[in-house]
Amino acid sequence: MATTILVVDDERESAQMLSRFFEASGYEVLSASEGVEALRLAKENRVDLMITDLKMPRMDGITLLKEMQTVSPQTVGIVVTGFATVDTAVEAMKVGAFDYVSKPFQLEEIRLAVQRALDHRRLKEENVSLKQQLRKKYRFENIVGDHPKMQELFRLIERVANSDSTVLVTGDSGTGKELVARAIHYNSNRREKYLVPVNCGAIPENLLESELFGYVKGAFTGATATREGRFETANGGTIFLDEIGEMSMNLQVKLLRVIQESEFEPVGSSKTRRVDVRIIAATNINLEQAVKERQFREDLFYRLNVIPLHIPPLRERRSDIPLLVNHFLSHFREEKNRDVQPLDDDVMAALMAYDWPGNVRELENLIERMVILSDDGHIRMNDLPEKLREAQGIPAPTHVVIPEGGLEFNKVIGDYEDRLILSALERTKGNKNLAAKLLNLKRTTLVEKIKKKGLDEVIAEKMAG
Ligand SMILES: Nc1ncnc2c1ncn2[C@@H]1O[C@H](COP(=O)(O)OP(=O)(O)OP(=O)(O)O)[C@@H](O)[C@H]1O
Ligand SMILES: [Mg+2]
CATH class of the missing domain: 3.40.50.2300 (Response regulator)
Incomplete structure (x- = not known):
């Protein structure tokens, strides 16, 4: 036009x-x-x-x-x-x-x-x-989750977004901490200003201070000009302090002061700067433990932990896996312009059975790889990495197929128990102590179950065979 x-x-x-x-x-x-x-x-x-x-x-x-x-x-x-x-x-x-x-x-x-x-x-x-x-991207429809714990998290995000309170986001690596921080910022009334992320673990300790607070010309060798720090950039907006547990004790003191007094001095300057910045911190380590070990200041911990938001690991919300899988499938289908079919039941079951130590990020990466590698848009069991195919041996409790004619609830549960007990004993070569440990049962409970179910005979037979 x-x-x-x-x-x-x-x-x-x-x-x-x-x-x-x-x-x-x-x-x-x-x-x-x-x-x-x-x-x-x-x-x-x-x-x-x-x-x-x-x-x-x-x-x-x-x-x-x-x-x-x-x-x-x-x-x-x-x-x-x-x-x-x-x-x-x-x-x-x-x-x-x-x-x-x-x-x-x-x-x-x-x-x-x-x-x-x-x-x-x-x-x-x-x-x-x-x-x-950006705002569209970080509305909640882009944080996928139907599990009650995730729903509770969404409600919390909504409630705290518009306050200026400090938020501490905790969760294992890849659970979506940064996503949550963004959702808070873009749903807050600071959304027109910057969200400034700082990865405290990725910046060398001696640089982090000038990165955060800026420096004046001549403050140190190489400081040829005055430079504003991230707190200054975030003024009116939000700063996201990722991996806060990695911050040195010395800097922790300075951060505490920003939180309490909203002020700081750039490196090499005696002029105090005042800023209005909302702080969201994140960590995948246990800060309370770090406090006990004197690696993290207790006063700072309490200042940060005003609103704690915990994101549970993916294995504790397996029912969200199919949702996430479909979310990423359609995302990569669009991004890579590929034809992708919905997953077969057995593939989905394998994904649900796996423990996902890398959480949502690991799942996202896997889907991306499978979308790229599949020639015909059909992802098969054989395309999955070995560790995922193995995990399938343990059926995921959240993924069950109910036959057309219905089923006998107690019998299915009973059969499932039998299978668990037998495979545990197989793995431990009949050692009931170890089997009980594997199943996280008391030894007495296991022995009782074996007796009640009359499994002794089956076991004897297996061991002999
Ligand atoms: N609930 C979710 N719905 C959709 N995507 C998600 C969800 N959780 C995480 N992701 C995606 O997974 C990836 C990892 O998320 P993010 O970077 O927020 O995790 P993190 O907790 O900050 O990880 P780390 O501890 O490794 O820094 C991102 O690409 C993010 O978009
Ligand atoms: Mg992160």
Whole structure:
């Protein structure tokens, strides 16, 4: 679509000259000789940019700019003004004009101003749509989870998002801690400002302080210029301190001060800076344990732990696995533009039986790999890595197929118990002590079950065979 420029000038000649010039440069040009007509044109057409004179009868340029913002907010304004009215030009900028050009002007001058204004508008639009995308991405529909513990987590996120309270997100590696931090930020009233992530574990200790708080020129060798820190960047927004457990004791003191007083000094400076930053911290280590071992300050722990959000490991919410699998399948189907079929039951059962030490990230990576590697979009049992095929031997309690005609609940459970006990004994070569350990049962309970179920004979037979 061609870019449309609206030229407003009561001097017919000057309006015509501009119109011809921009038409020749490939723009769509509309022209008006006064404000009311200009506003009518902007209502009826999409106008990207308006060049207006300031001094006009009926409606002056300033009023026109103001009105234009209501009628057509996406229109950028450029003001053309006689030399004597530079003050008015400044006023025009205040009511939203992007630039001004003084009369008499060279056409090249005004062409450049138009170019700059359009570039600026495009960047602004891209920025808005980027922010909208981000916001969409971190609404909750992108954190998949139906398990009661996840539902509870979503409710908590919703409730705490708009407060300024410090949040501590805990959970094993790959459980979605960063995702939760983003959801909080993009659902909070700080969403228009930055979310600044800092991985405390990835930045060397001696650099972390200047990274967080910034430094002034000459603060240390190599500090050739003053640089703002991440807290400054996050001002008005949120800072995400990932792997907070890795922070040194020395820095912990400084962080505590930011939390308590909202202030800090850049490295090498004695000038105190004040910021308004919401803190979300995350860790996959047990901070309470670290406090006991004196690796982490107790006072800081309590300051961070105002709102604890714990994300359970994937193996404790296996019922979410099919949801996640389908979520990632459709995601990668789109991203890689591949035809992918829904998973076969046995493949899904294997995924549900596996323990996922790397949690959701491991699952996501696996699905991505399988989508890329499959030739015909059909993922088969044989495509799964060995460790997943092995896990399938233990049927997942959450994935059962109920036969058409229904089943005998107690018998199925009983049979399942038998199978568990027998395989445990097989694995331990008949040693009941060890078998009980494997099953996390008391030895007496196991012995009792064997006796009650009359399994002794079966076992004797197996051992003999
Ligand atoms: N519930 C979920 N729904 C959808 N995607 C998820 C979910 N949980 C995690 N993911 C995805 O899994 C990946 C890992 O998540 P994230 O980086 O948030 O984990 P983390 O806990 O910060 O991991 P680490 O401790 O390794 O830093 C990301 O790609 C994320 O989008
Ligand atoms: Mg992370």
